[in-house]
Structures are given as structure tokens and as C-alpha cells.
Amino acid sequence: MAAQTALLAAAADRATRELWEARALALAGSRHVDGTACLTRENAAMRVYWTPNGDRRGTGYVVVVFPVTRHIVCPCPAGAFGKPCAHAGAVIHAERQRAYAESHPDTDVLASWRRGFDW
Numbered sequence: 751m752a753a754q755t756a757l758l759a760a761a762a763d764r765a766t767r768e769l770w771e772a773r774a775l776a777l778a779g780s781r782h783v784d785g786t787a788c789l790t791r792e793n794a795a796m797r798v799y800w801t802p803n804g805d806r807r808g809t810g811y812v813v814v815v816f817p818v819t820r821h822i823v824c825p826c827p828a829g830a831f832g833k834p835c836a837h838a839g840a841v842i843h844a845e846r847q848r849a850y851a852e853s854h855p856d857t858d859v860l861a862s863w864r865r866g867f868d869w
């Protein structure tokens with residue numbers, strides 16, 4: 751019974767997490783900040799991104815990703831309360847691009863030559 755309850759709780763957490771990420775991605779798309787997250791620092795425990803504000807004013811936000819727990823921490827007014835925000839969406843977009851690139855390595859030895867040595 752306890753194991754079943756734990757499984758149900760884990761499924762609920764996963765569904766909530768997916769909804770949170772979907773909302774953050776939607777916000778990033780609506781504010782045109784997807785594709786703007788810039789990885790500034792990383793180590794085994796965390797990756798630090800910079801994202802601009804949706805209106806491109808101010809200095810933007812520093813968003814921290816904890817890959818092990820998949821937690822994303824943004825200091826903006828929404829993120830400070832744990833709500834999905836466009837900055838987190840931009841970082842989720844960047845993380846997904848990173849995961850795709852890592853899972854699809856460029857193994858074609860002539861690919862760089864075909865691109866004119868343009869990386």
C-alpha cells in the first residue's frame with residue numbers, strides 16, 4: 751500500500767512537473783526569449799544560464815539548473831514563488847537542445863568540410 755501510494759505520488763509529481771515545464775515553454779515562446787538562454791557556467795552539480803527579460807530591458811536573470819533533480823531556480827518575481835516563467839522556459843529550451851545535440855553526435859568526418867569549415 752505504501753509503495754503504491756509512493757508510485758502515485760511520483761506520477762503526480764511527474765505530471766505536475768511536465769505541466770510546469772509546458773507552461774514555462776509557452777511563456778518563453780510568447781515573450782520570444784526561447785533560444786536566448788546563454789550557458790555561462792557549469793559544473794557537475796549545476797548549470798548557470800543568463801536569460802534576457804521578455805521586454806529586453808534591464809540586465810536579465812541568472813537561472814540555475816540542477817540536472818540531478820531537474821530543478822530550475824529563477825530569481826524573477828514569478829520564479830521566486832516557484833511559478834513557471836519565460837526565463838525558465840528559455841533554459842528548458844536550451845537544455846533540450848543540449849540533450850538532443852549530446853544524443854546525436856556529429857559522426858560524419860566530412861560534415862565540417864561540407865559546411866565550409868563553418869561551425
Ligand SMILES: [Zn+2]
Binds near residue numbers: 811825826827828836
Ligand atoms: Zn524567471
